[in-house]
Amino acid sequence: MTDQIFFAARRADFMDRIGGDIAILPAASEAVRNDDVHHPFRQNSDFWYLTGFAEPDAVAVLDPAHPDEPYVLFVRPKDRETETWDGYRSGVEGAVAEYGADAAYPIADLDKVLRTRLGGRRAVYTATSQHQFAQRLTRLMTALRSVAVRYGRPVPDRLIDTSPIFDEMRLYKTADEIDSLRRAGDISAAGHAEAMRFTKPGLFEYQVAAAMEYVFRIKGSRRDGYPSIVAGGANACILHYTENDSELRDGDLLLIDAGAEYEYFSADITRTFPINGRFTPEQRTIYELVLGAQLAAFSVAVEGTTMRAVHEASVDTITEGLVGLGLLPGPIDRARRMNHYREFFMHGTGHWLGHDVHDSGTYGLDGKPRHLEVGMSFTVEPGIYISSERPTIKLPLLEYDQEEWTERRLMLGATAAKELEVAEREAAGFEEFELPTQFLGIGVRIEDDILITESGPENLTGSLPTDPDEVEALCAETPTVPLLG
């Protein structure tokens, strides 16, 4: 495998970061769907990032201080009968020959081999959020305590989370990783374009998903980066709608949030377009406001700014537009300070993108928002969702800093923080506000994937139009995927 060189480079970097300690990292496990049927397996992204090894029930040990075997894989051994039923295994031979391990052992030997390696070590790096595996390591360390007690030799007495290391490493994409991200973006754009061509009233959401995902597969994506959201009409106002089982109605919009995965990199695109191919004036108005917010966000999505600045730019545009359309009471300054936009735009403007659709990486550094740098990739996805079930909204007359509230939620936990928010809102009082009825039930999100490069931001998904006229033109094209029967 030619790309083994990339994994080897990542391992070398990772080993530098753990110094003289040892890292023990688990692969993902298979999840049972029913009886002997499993959900489709997809390797854990951190594990994949360092190993390129796609099988379940494996463990990687990275041990830079070891003289002969700094990189060891524990894998399912070859077993002809099991492989006949359940598929190919690389086995210990393949782990060495194909995946560059200095040594490999059957997974059943894990505890036995680890016992010989943990003596003299102070700490073990692992994925502490994978509780079962972390507990297993803790049990092993406890068992080794007797050695420390009897002979006074050190054994590891603590686990160190590997997340901060992966957060930093995975945030910066290399040239080869960027090639894969671009490809994921192109494939995803092609699938979305087909969805626009294919959609018409009377189809079901899952049928549009099928046409789109067919293009993803045919163009070389083995699976989706996340479950496709194909949300017609009011379903667009449910942010993580994945039932995709409603019939598409003439006159409604269709919101599709979907991305293909390519070489373990995911794209993340949202487009919203008219099911019958033509925006109504009200739909176009909201659409153009969201598009304006996205363009405003793009204009600050450059090296040296922050994700927060990107969000603020889209929030400013959306607030101004909502007040202008009579969807929020003015003045704009007051609406902005009271964060009234959150009635219609309740999520962030973007997130890191990479192996996972919500990728590793911190948004702050030393308590401050982190600066955007070359090689970082993220989504820009403003939205406006006007529920048909709330013709009148109750706006809290409270000025607050959204970032402070977010921090409080993280510190206190959602339940306690929400209680405080409710109390503060009640104390401040409310203004009842009736919405113009012509906008009810309209939900629009537009999402593209940005990469920060030396020559400025690159839109990785820009081959798919967002201009409403171009979107309508694409909707009018003949579908490539046939409608059977």
Ligand code: CA
């Ligand atoms: Ca998305």
